[in-house]
Amino acid sequence: MKRLLILGGLAALIGLGAQTRAQATTTLQAPAQPAESTQPAAEAITPDSSRDILLAVANPLSAPPARAGSSLIGYASSYYGAGQKAAVRMQAIKQRYNLREVSSWPITSLGLYCAVLQPAPGVSRDELVSALADDDGVELVQPVQEFSVFSANAADKHTPLSSYNDPYVDMQRGFIATDAASAQAVTQGRGVVVAVVDTGVDTRHPDLKARILDVHDLVGETQAMPGSDSHGTEVAGIIAAGSNNHQGIVGMAPKAMLSIYKACWYAPTVGATARCNTFTLAKALAAINNSSARVVNLSLGGPADPLLSKMLLHLVKQGRIVIAAMPPNGQLDGFPNDVPGVLVVRSSGAGTVMPGVLSAPGDDILTTQPNGRYDFTSGSSMATAHVSGTAALLLSLSPSMDAGALRDLLQRTSKVSDGQLQVNAGAAVDALSPSRRSN
Template identity: 35%
Template sequence: MRGKPHGTRLWLRFGLAALLALTAGLNISTASARNDNEAEAVTQKEPEAKRRLLVMLHLPTPHFRPDVSYSGGYANDVSRTARRRIAEELARTHGLKLLEDWPMPVLNVDCFVMEETETTSEAQMMETLSKDARVAWVQTINTFDAQAKNDPLFPVQPVNKYWQLDDVRKIATGRNVVVAVIDSGVEIKHPDLAGQVTLNQNFIDGNPYVGETHGTGVAGVIAARAGNGIGIEGIAPDTHVMALRACWQEPENKTRCNSFTLGKALNFALTQGVQVINMSLSGPPDRLLKQLLDAAISRNIKIVGAMDPKRADGGFPASHPGVFAVADSKTTQLASDILVAPGRDIPTTAPGARWNFVSGSSYSAAHISGMMALLSELKPSASLAQVRADLVVNPVNQSDANISGQVNLCATLHRVTHKCACSCQLATPAASALPSTTLATHP
C-alpha cells in the first residue's frame, strides 16, 4: 500500500484540481466525494443470473432465411415465432422457465435465457440439453467486472507527457473511425462528449440507459472533444463513439456485465462496421464471447481488452488470442504480448457534466483503443498482424528487448507514416516492435 502523501504532494494535488475546475468552469467530483443521493441516482439493479443458462439454438442457413439483412433485433425476423416455439418446447420438456432471447446471426444461433426450476444439478441439465440436436451448445451466464480502481487520487500525470498529443494531432485524430465502447452507459450530453457519440444502445432489459461512471470515463479517454476550452482531450477526438451499454453500475461504483448482455452488444457491434471495440472488463473464459471475438478478429476488427491483475492469465477477454491485452504501469509479471499504457491518476469525463481522476487498466485499455483509432485512420486496411508489428514499445525489462511494455505512440506513428511530427527515433535496444505470433491462428 502507498504511504500518505507528503505535504507538497497534497498541495500539488489540490492545486491541480483547482486549476482544472477553473479552466472547465464546472465542478470536479471524485468517486469518494459523491454524496449518497448521487450514487443512488446512477446505481442499477443487477440482472439476476442465478441458476440461469444460455441455450443456443441453430438458425437456418443464412441463404434460406428471409431475414438475412438482420442487424440486431427481431423486427424483420419472420421466423422468430417458430424458433420461439422450439425454445418453449425445450423449456417445458426439461422443467425450465424461458425468460428472454436474442438472435446472434454472426454465429448463426439464437440465444435463449432459461431459468432452472427443478432440483436437477446445473451440470446434469447442461449435459441433457446439449444432447438435443436442435441445440448448438449450452453454457452458464458468467459475470464480468470493469477493471477500474477507487483508490485515493494522486497527482495527475497527463498522457500528453508520455504521448505528446499536441504533436500527434498533426498526424491523425481518428477521423472517420468508429470505436464501439462496450461498457456501462455513457453520458452523451457531457460537454466534453457532446457530438462524439453517434449511436447509443442499451442491452440490459429492465434498466434504462443512463450515463454511468465507468462508461463515461472510458469514452472520455478515447474521444473527449479537443479545443473546446474545457476539460480534457481524448486520444482520438475525431473518432465516432458507439456507446453500447452491456454493463451496469452497482453500489460503490462497481461495474458488472454478464455473458448475455456482452454477447448482445458484441453481436450488434459486428453488424455495424466498427473498426475498434473497447472492452475494459474482465472475467472467466466464455464460449459465446469467444466465438464472437473470433468472428470480430476474422473481420480485422481491433479488440482491446483490460487485464485483470488478480487473474493468472490476465482474465478474459484480454487472454483471448488476437485481442490487444492492456495493463497499467503498476502491473507486474507481464507476458510478452501485453501492452502497457497510462492508467494511473487519469483525468476523464464523469456523469453530471463533471471530471474525475481515475486509475486502473480499464483506462489503460481506453488509451490503446484511442491509439487504434489513430492507426485505423492512417492504415485502414492493415491486418491485425501488421498493426501489432507496427507497435513500438519501451520494454519493462530493459535487458530484454522482446518483452512488451510502455507503448511509444510517437515512434509507432513514425513507423507507420515515416513522418517526424513528434519523434524520429525508432526501434532501439529499448524500443522494439511486438511479436506478431499471437495472431497466427486468426488471419
C-alpha cells in the same frame, strides 16, 4: 456444429486492482458550464442471472433486421425471431426440461437461435447443463456468466503541459506519457469509429457530446442515468474527449467517433463494481457485428465463455481491432483475453510484463466523469482506453491495418516513460507516416 459445455456454477467474478472506488480529494468541474437540472434518481437495475442458462439451437434462416439488442429488462423484442425448425426445436426443449424462457434472439453470424432460460425451482443448474449437453438438438449450452469492468483507486498527480487550450491537459499523465500531442500533429483519428462496450456514458458531458455517434442500451429500457455510468464515461473520455474546445481534457483520438454499448450496470451497493453478463455482452457483440466500428474497447473481463468467444472471434475475423484489459491476476485464460487476435493491455508497472501484452498508462489518469465532471482514476481499463485511442489514430492513417500489424507496430515503437516501457502514440504515428501533417 460441435456442442460446447461449461460445467460448474457461476464463475467467480474478476475485478481489476482494488475493487473499491474512491474519488480524489478534489473533484474537477467542467469550466464555465451552467448547472444542469437533475432528475430524481431511478432505482438501480440489478439483473439476477445466477440460475440462468444460455442455450442455442441451429437456426438456418435468412437474416432478420440487423438491429441487435432486446433489453435485459422487458426481454422480448420484435427485432428477433427464429426459423420454424429452430422455434419448434427450442419449444420442445423447454417443455422436455421444464424451462422458463427469459429472452431469445438469433445470432445470424453464427447461424444460431439462442435463449436465456431458467430451470424450475429446485433443479440444479449444473446438472441441467450437463443433461442438455447430451441432447442432440442442442448446439451450445452454458451458464449465463457474469463479468466485471476494471477500475481501481486514484491519486492526485499531474504533469505540466501547455500545448492545448483545454484547461486540464497538463494533468493528463497518460496523454503526456504516450506522447499523444506529437501524434495529434499528424492525425486525430478522423473517420474511425470506436465501439465502447461498458456501462453507459454521460452523453451530455461537454467533452463527449460531440464525439458520440450512437448509443445502444442493452441492459434496460428505462431512461439513462448519467450519474451511474462512471466507468464508461471514464473510458470514453480517455479515448476521444474533444480537443481545443476550452473544456477539461484531450482524448487520445479527439476526432474519432464513439459508439456506446451499455452492457454493464452497477449494483446499488456503495463502491460496487459494474457487472455484465453473457446475455448483455452477447447483445452488444451482435450489434457491433452490423456496425461500422473498426476498434472495439473491452475494459472488462471474466471467465471463459464459449458463446462470447465465438462472437468475438467473428468480429476479429471481420478485421476489427479488439482491445481488452488484462485482469489483476495476470491470467489470460478468461474472456475476452483468451480469444485469438485480441490485443491485451496491462497497466504500466502493474505486475510482471508478459510476452505479447501491451503496456500503457493506467495509474492516476484524469478523465471525464458523469454530470460534466472530471476526476482521477486507475486500472487496466484506463490503459486499454489509451491503446484504443492510439489504434484509432493509426487506423485513420492506415485503414487496412490488421490486429497483428498494429500490435507489432505498438510493441516496436514502445518507449520508456516514467520508468516504464509503454505504448508511445507519437512514435507509432511517426513510424507509420513520418511525412504526414495533421488534418
